[in-house]
Amino acid sequence: MGEEAHTPAPDSDGPDWSRLWQWAYRLLRSKYAYDCRPADWEDMAGDAVLKVIVASAAGKVPSSGFDPWFCGLVHNEAIDHHRRETGRDGRRLNEPLEDAGEDVQLEGDLAQELATIDVQSLLDRTELEPHERLVLDYTYWYDLKSEEIAQILGGTTASTVRTWHRNALRKLREQAREV
C-alpha cells in the first residue's frame, strides 16, 4: 500500500494514538480522499482513531491483520464523507444554501433542476403543510430515516412519513417547473 504500518501495539504506555492519527491522515491525503481539504482529512483521521479506540475497548480489533483492517476503516470514513458531501448518487452540490445549490436533494432530474435555482425561495413559495416541511428538513438536513422521523414526531408511522415526503416532493417538483 506504500504506507508505513503503525499498528498500535499496546506497550507500557498504551497505544500511540497520535501516530495512528498521522497514519490515517496520510492515507486520506494521499489515497482515499485526496480531493478533500486538509481540515476534512484532520476530521476524518480523528474520527477513525476514535472508532479504533471504541473497537479496541470492546475487544473488536483483530489481533492479527490490524493494518488492512485499519485501512478499511479509514477508507470507509472517506466514503462516508463523500456521501455526506455529494449524496448517495454523487449529484448533490456543495455550495452553501444561500448560494442557491444545496440541499433538498430531490430524486432524479429534479436534483439537477434544483442545482440552478434558489432552493430557499422554492421552499418558501411552495405551499407545504408544516408536517411536510418538517419531514423534508428532517430527511435532507438532519439525515434522519422515516422510522426515526415517525418516532420524533410521535403519533404517526414511518409509512405516513414517507407519504408526506412524497407529497412534499411532488409539490416542490410542480413549483419548480413553474419557475
Next chain:
Amino acid sequence: MGLRDFSKSDAKSDYTAFEAGVRARLFQSQQLTPAERQGVARLGRLVQVLRRKQRWSLETLAAETGLPWLWLALLEQGVLLPEELTPATVEQLGGAFPLEHGGADPTVLFGTLAATLRQLQLPLAPAPASPDSARTAAVGRRLVRWLSPPWHPPFAGEVVTAAGTASQEEIFHLDEGWIRVTCRWWAASPEQPAVLWLAWYADLTLSGDFWVRFTRRNDPSAVLAEKRLGGALSGEVGWPSDELGFDPTNEPWALTFVLAEPTKPPA
C-alpha cells in the same frame, strides 16, 4: 451525572482521556437495552451530521457549545450514557447549531430525542426477583470508576487434578493504588454444591463499591454473574454454585473486578 467527570475548560482532543472514558462506560453500555443504545447512537450521529454541515471539527464544536471535547466525542461515538445527557447539556448543544432555512429547530429536536431516551430509562414494573439479582441489575446503572481487565484464573472451570485447585491470585494495578484478588473453588460433592471463594485486599485512594463480574472465558459479553462485594477495602466471600448461577468448576470463566460509585443510603 452531568459533566462532573469532564474538564470543562478542555476543548482540545485527548485520545488517552477518550480511551479511559470509553473503558469506564463500556461496562454500563453493555447493560443498556437495544432501544437505549440506538437512542444514544442516533443523537451522536445527528450531532456529527450537523457538525459536518457547519464544517466544524469536534474541537470547534466544543468551543462553540462550551461543552467538553471528551463529552462530545463520547456522544458522537455512541458511548455516552443516557444519564449523562441532561436537559441542560442537550439544550446547550442544540443551541449552538443555527436554525437553518426556518425549518426544524435543532434544540427542540435534541431535546425530544433526549427526553425519549430518558423515558426509556424509567423503571419498569418490578419483576419477581431475589434480593441478590436486584443488586446485580443495579451495577449497570452506576458510574463505574474503574474496572480491571478480564482475568481468567488458571484452570478455572476446567477439570483438573487436586493440584490445580490451589488458590489463584492476581494483582490489578491502577493509578490510585492496587487490588489483590485471590480465589479458589471446590467441585460439588454429595454433601454440598460446588463453591467459589474470593478474597480481596485493596490499597486505594479511590472509594466506592467493589463488584465482581463473572463472564464466560471466551466471551466477555456473556455475563454469568455479578456480585456486589461492598465498600470494604478487604474481605472474603464464598458462593455455592446455586447462588452463583453457574458451576465454577465446570464452566470456563473469567472475572472482572469493578469499582463503582457507592450505594446511596435508602431514603
